[in-house]
Amino acid sequence: MNEFVYKLDDMGYAYRGPVSSFSLELESLRVGPGEILALVGPNGAGKTTLLMLLAFLARPGRGRLEFLGGDPWANEASVVRARRDAVLVTHHPYLFKGTVADNLSFGLRLRNIPEAEWPARLRSALALVELEGWEKKSVLGLSAGQAQRVALARALALRPRVLLLDEPTANIDAGLGLRMEAVLREVSRESGTTVVFSTHNFSQASRLADDILYLSDGRRVEFSHENCFSGTAATDGRRSWIEPRPGVRIFFPGETRGHVTCVINPADIRLFAAGEAAEPSPGRNVFGGRVTRMETTDAATALVRASGSLTFRIALPVAELEAKGISLSRDVLLRFEPESVKIVGPRTPGNPRD
Amino acid sequence: MNEFVYKLDDMGYAYRGPVSSFSLELESLRVGPGEILALVGPNGAGKTTLLMLLAFLARPGRGRLEFLGGDPWANEASVVRARRDAVLVTHHPYLFKGTVADNLSFGLRLRNIPEAEWPARLRSALALVELEGWEKKSVLGLSAGQAQRVALARALALRPRVLLLDEPTANIDAGLGLRMEAVLREVSRESGTTVVFSTHNFSQASRLADDILYLSDGRRVEFSHENCFSGTAATDGRRSWIEPRPGVRIFFPGETRGHVTCVINPADIRLFAAGEAAEPSPGRNVFGGRVTRMETTDAATALVRASGSLTFRIALPVAELEAKGISLSRDVLLRFEPESVKIVGPRTPGNPRD
Amino acid sequence: NGDTYRRDMSLRCMSPISPISERSLMLATTTSVDATGLLDVLADAFKKDTGIALKWIAVGTGAALKQARDGNADVVIVHAKKLEDEFLRDGYGVNRRVIARNYFMIVGPVDDPAHAAGSSSAAEALGRVKSSGVPFVSRGDKSGTHTRELDLWALASGKPETAYLETGQGMAETLRIAAERRGYTLTDTATFYGLQGLTGLKPVYENAPELENIYSVIAVNPARIPTARYGEAMAFIAFLTSPYGQQLIGEFRGKSGRPLFEPMAATPGVDLVK
Amino acid sequence: MIFRELALAIWVSLKTSGLAALIASAIAVPAALFLAGRDFRGKRLVLLINQTWMAAPTVVIGLLFYSLLSRSGPFGGLGLLYTQAAMTVGQVFLILPLIVGFSYTALRQVDKRARLTALALGATPRQAGWVVLREAKYALLIAVLAGFARAISEVGIAMMLGGNIRNATRNITTSIALETAKGEFRNGIVLGAVLLVITLGINLLVQTGLRGKDKD
Amino acid sequence: MIFRELALAIWVSLKTSGLAALIASAIAVPAALFLAGRDFRGKRLVLLINQTWMAAPTVVIGLLFYSLLSRSGPFGGLGLLYTQAAMTVGQVFLILPLIVGFSYTALRQVDKRARLTALALGATPRQAGWVVLREAKYALLIAVLAGFARAISEVGIAMMLGGNIRNATRNITTSIALETAKGEFRNGIVLGAVLLVITLGINLLVQTGLRGKDKD
Ligand SMILES: Nc1ncnc2c1ncn2[C@@H]1O[C@H](COP(=O)(O)OP(=O)(O)OP(=O)(O)O)[C@@H](O)[C@H]1O
Ligand SMILES: Nc1ncnc2c1ncn2[C@@H]1O[C@H](COP(=O)(O)OP(=O)(O)OP(=O)(O)O)[C@@H](O)[C@H]1O
Numbered sequence A, B: 001m002n003e004f005v006y007k008l009d010d011m012g013y014a015y016r017g018p019v020s021s022f023s024l025e026l027e028s029l030r031v032g033p034g035e036i037l038a039l040v041g042p043n044g045a046g047k048t049t050l051l052m053l054l055a056f057l058a059r060p061g062r063g064r065l066e067f068l069g070g071d072p073w074a075n076e077a078s079v080v081r082a083r084r085d086a087v088l089v090t091h092h093p094y095l096f097k098g099t100v101a102d103n104l105s106f107g108l109r110l111r112n113i114p115e116a117e118w119p120a121r122l123r124s125a126l127a128l129v130e131l132e133g134w135e136k137k138s139v140l141g142l143s144a145g146q147a148q149r150v151a152l153a154r155a156l157a158l159r160p161r162v163l164l165l166d167e168p169t170a171n172i173d174a175g176l177g178l179r180m181e182a183v184l185r186e187v188s189r190e191s192g193t194t195v196v197f198s199t200h201n202f203s204q205a206s207r208l209a210d211d212i213l214y215l216s217d218g219r220r221v222e223f224s225h226e227n228c229f230s231g232t233a234a235t236d237g238r239r240s241w242i243e244p245r246p247g248v249r250i251f252f253p254g255e256t257r258g259h260v261t262c263v264i265n266p267a268d269i270r271l272f273a274a275g276e277a278a279e280p281s282p283g284r285n286v287f288g289g290r291v292t293r294m295e296t297t298d299a300a301t302a303l304v305r306a307s308g309s310l311t312f313r314i315a316l317p318v319a320e321l322e323a324k325g326i327s328l329s330r331d332v333l334l335r336f337e338p339e340s341v342k343i344v345g346p347r348t349p350g351n352p353r354d
Numbered sequence C: 001n002g003d004t005y006r007r008d009m010s011l012r013c014m015s016p017i018s019p020i021s022e023r024s025l026m027l028a029t030t031t032s033v034d035a036t037g038l039l040d041v042l043a044d045a046f047k048k049d050t051g052i053a054l055k056w057i058a059v060g061t062g063a064a065l066k067q068a069r070d071g072n073a074d075v076v077i078v079h080a081k082k083l084e085d086e087f088l089r090d091g092y093g094v095n096r097r098v099i100a101r102n103y104f105m106i107v108g109p110v111d112d113p114a115h116a117a118g119s120s121s122a123a124e125a126l127g128r129v130k131s132s133g134v135p136f137v138s139r140g141d142k143s144g145t146h147t148r149e150l151d152l153w154a155l156a157s158g159k160p161e162t163a164y165l166e167t168g169q170g171m172a173e174t175l176r177i178a179a180e181r182r183g184y185t186l187t188d189t190a191t192f193y194g195l196q197g198l199t200g201l202k203p204v205y206e207n208a209p210e211l212e213n214i215y216s217v218i219a220v221n222p223a224r225i226p227t228a229r230y231g232e233a234m235a236f237i238a239f240l241t242s243p244y245g246q247q248l249i250g251e252f253r254g255k256s257g258r259p260l261f262e263p264m265a266a267t268p269g270v271d272l273v274k
Numbered sequence D, E: 001m002i003f004r005e006l007a008l009a010i011w012v013s014l015k016t017s018g019l020a021a022l023i024a025s026a027i028a029v030p031a032a033l034f035l036a037g038r039d040f041r042g043k044r045l046v047l048l049i050n051q052t053w054m055a056a057p058t059v060v061i062g063l064l065f066y067s068l069l070s071r072s073g074p075f076g077g078l079g080l081l082y083t084q085a086a087m088t089v090g091q092v093f094l095i096l097p098l099i100v101g102f103s104y105t106a107l108r109q110v111d112k113r114a115r116l117t118a119l120a121l122g123a124t125p126r127q128a129g130w131v132v133l134r135e136a137k138y139a140l141l142i143a144v145l146a147g148f149a150r151a152i153s154e155v156g157i158a159m160m161l162g163g164n165i166r167n168a169t170r171n172i173t174t175s176i177a178l179e180t181a182k183g184e185f186r187n188g189i190v191l192g193a194v195l196l197v198i199t200l201g202i203n204l205l206v207q208t209g210l211r212g213k214d215k216d
């Protein structure tokens, strides 16, 4: 087996035409066999674009994209072979006219899988998305979530080496969404399937993924798009800041002009029970808030959401929570250094860079 | 002003044709002015269908649907008038060919709003979805979330009396999703806009909504689709149960046959720190788990997610949490009476009812 | 048996080269001979007589001669002396024989608003039409009829300035337009009497020698067009000019029940003067 | 053929067929919108009839209208036979099913959500119809131009109902037929080329005009 | 007209035009798939030419092929003039742009995601093309049938290239033209009706056959 499933180096992709000036640039990305990678980032970050590239439905404009040790774009046959190994479920999936079974067997036929095997494959794939017995249903008049689940089953039935999923649980009901996560974990563990999925659900990403790729404006960023704020940069000479809400300032080092977006790594924010630490003071990033959510990821890290004038997400070890006396509904203070604030680029096309 | 915006009595709607046997039946529903109502339920519950009815894009087959004290379906003019008052943003929105501004001004033109007002309206609507300055962009090549936001802005620009939103934040990034919630709260509070939205995000529903309508299989159910489990019913004469996972039984009173779905009201589940209460015993619904998430809703209620062999969501007053010593990552036991288990109907078409 | 016939037909017509087993002949002809149904009679008899299948395209004198020049016909039946002479002079045609005649006549509305009836000559009749201001409908298609009409107008010192409709169509269509527009026109008798459902027109000047309409047959010159089936063409000419062929032409009656063509091949010296 | 006559023939062709295309479109496009918008009993029959109608030969349509418009026919009193108006009427009848069929296919292409979205935003059914038309603008243009092309290239109706009367109802195609009958094949081909160049020009004009800068 | 001759004319019409529709579709549908699938420089020009081509009168196409197939022309040696094969060739040329235009509109109607989804599931470009065709099946059927209708109803090409030779190349429309020339209008209209009934039958047959039970 190859060391990596995907090996991207210095890859670039840009949409042509005057419509958009977006480009995706990835210096390096490695995805190993059986790995689960989550793509997280704000709208327009390039998640869907990257998934299209990983599914070989778009061709990199620049740089190297290796798949299972070879160049998928070497010739026509190699692209098709690569696509058969890496199956994408798009965000708003298209179902072919006909029945659910027609849709599920489409890929099986392409792969010359004997028809005798189909019923069993269909049954087990539909069971995974909890649509047992839906084979003969027409795809007309499926609800949004049902359609998404049929599309998921259509990919699962193929048992591909790589599953690429664009917001796979966005329209699936919460309980079932968790079940789907379990299913993905299972195929990854048992069949060694590599999974790359995009999500806006940060906790889903941390629950499910071995690794998270944060994207913003087509670039890899070091941390989550959580704690991501936009505003017009201002400066008083010593410090620069943006005001995401009137009167609320986030300070950062250096000077920047124009409309910018910044992110703060959830692990860089320190959290205190109210009264324990200093009050807000000028030039320092100190905010008050109230804990509205706490959850654990697989990694014994707690994620805390604190809402005040702004809503922040803070990551800290579970053990620290009790030590600091932080619990649900408590008033808290949180603090981070201006140096922890990373400017990641513009969000709107009003910006000079665009 | 009218007492109610929507007043539904004994309303029924069924899709025609052999494709589906789904029907939506609502005995009674009242939505008051300025109210925010969330529609929650599993895939195929009928949320989208109900929104279509509330937007007057589908006509009830039976029963009464009153809007602002009148019959919206009285004549052609009344339907159009009603539709202008209640604007729907569909789940996967359609954008008209052209620019963002073309899309936003479409409804303004229909309402004969003077063109001089348009730029200001567009600007403020786009600001609400954080797409300032996007007026001249073509809608071709928008990302999924960007498109959804443009559609949202298109509705917001009209300042309608009722906003109907089908999974409005499903494809919007997390931080912005919270902002959107704030926007909706604001239009509801400041302009008295009534908002009806569907969501799979139960915490969003409880955060945002004054009232939640739980739907399952086209019927109103008393509680969330959270804690919703399916399996084949079995009985030993005294008790009946289903096995959602092998070896894991949920008991309920009475006898039922076939594949069923049951739900347990999050408020009916009692929660104990581990060791405090009795161990699992046959015939009683007792489960062990670990707290993986805690959050507060507006109503000083805490929602706790506990994951063990099954994942449950429990609702209890915030105060009780500390009293009971329940915190994140703690092992807990949870218990509920068989009588709290409600059978809500089948989930798959393999079922005799379908 | 219809089936084998059809199979045979389809094979023959779709294959580029016709089987040699059946001799056939391609005739390009002026429309009136075909539209009256005369050719159907002649073709059947010719087939019986010689075993040669006659195929024809009915396109009008001008187009018929053009088709022959292009090598797409082996023999032509036409009725425009000037064009025929040109055809012969250019070396495309040989062995022209006059086979039949009928007459042109001037027809007009039944109430004869120009009082053309009773004229002593065609030129006089046309002159009356012209001075009455009643429209005259001309084929205007350089056909035999049209050429003759122009000759007659020349005798009547020119055609009308305005009340002169050129249809650019065949005789049948032109007659119909004349009927609709209550105008006069020059027609051959065969078409006039053969045309179904034509009402409102009557002959106002007819049976005059200056209105004679001569039909002739010309073989395509094999020296000029090597693919031309000269033997079959000559067989056809022989057949048409034979007493039997002439008899068939003379006895032919269209739907109207009148004789439409007068056999001419046996008329002494006809090929020299007509 | 002298230049003035050629110019006149071109003008007759453009006028009668252009008018026919406009009138037929005004009937066919709304009809197609109606058909594309809903599914009703008998819709397949309507489509079937439309499809069959496309096979009506020009001569037959010519005959039909001839029997209606001729002096002995029910509308003989109008004196329409052998006028440009008669040509237009016949051509409208000829190209109707083509434009209906084309537009129907074009309108089915519009996302069903377009109409629904328009209605949801408060459009009247008529306004929603306009939205659907606008979304299929380019394909509809092709439909209308195909109808125009069919009308301007047909000869049977122009011949039977127009009469190919010189300086009155003679258009390009009847001129071609006349030249062909005369054996002047070269003239026929030259006239055909003229017709195609004119159609090319019209297509170019209409397409660039109506399409403007937006992408298809 | 005797029955045997009528039957033969029907047979000639069906055979030549049916064949023409099949051949033209085999060329036009892939071409339309190619055009609909991608945007390239010069595509608008191709569409423009196609659109213009639709305006080619049958007589002109007849003249063109006449000059090619005539004994004195470059392909005269084939002896194709005045055969059913020549009629079919001419009709193919006639209906090509119609089927291209129709199919193009039909294929644009297919959701762009259909092709992408097929590719994502591992289809070769050719297989993805088939998927797109299948999704537009019914609209393509209409396109092909429209082409057939156009071919079976045309008379200029059949007349010029077939020659309307009795018992050989005489089809329904040239029969109609002949009857009309004879003034037998009633026969013309009856023949027209026969033509329409036949087309109706074919449409019914093909549509129910290929459509099966699935909804459009
Ligand atoms: N076909 C296209 N042509 C031009 N620009 C495009 C096209 N598709 C996407 N873009 C642009 O590329 C950027 C990235 O889009 P992409 O769909 O990859 O974002 P995303 O991360 O998936 O966002 P979302 O969370 O909203 O789905 C966006 O700014 C978008 O406007
Ligand atoms: N056009 C239609 N024809 C027939 N059945 C339909 C149609 N649309 C929806 N249905 C059926 O009606 C039921 C309810 O659909 P609806 O879209 O309202 O569900 P939903 O609650 O919005 O689900 P989701 O969460 O998946 O969006 C589903 O079982 C679906 O299959």
Ligand SMILES: [Mg+2]
Residues within 6 Å of the ligand: A047, A048, A049, A091, A166, B143, B144, B145
């Ligand atoms: Mg995306």
Ligand SMILES: [Mg+2]
Residues within 6 Å of the ligand: A143, A144, A145, B047, B048, B049, B091, B166
């Ligand atoms: Mg829905």
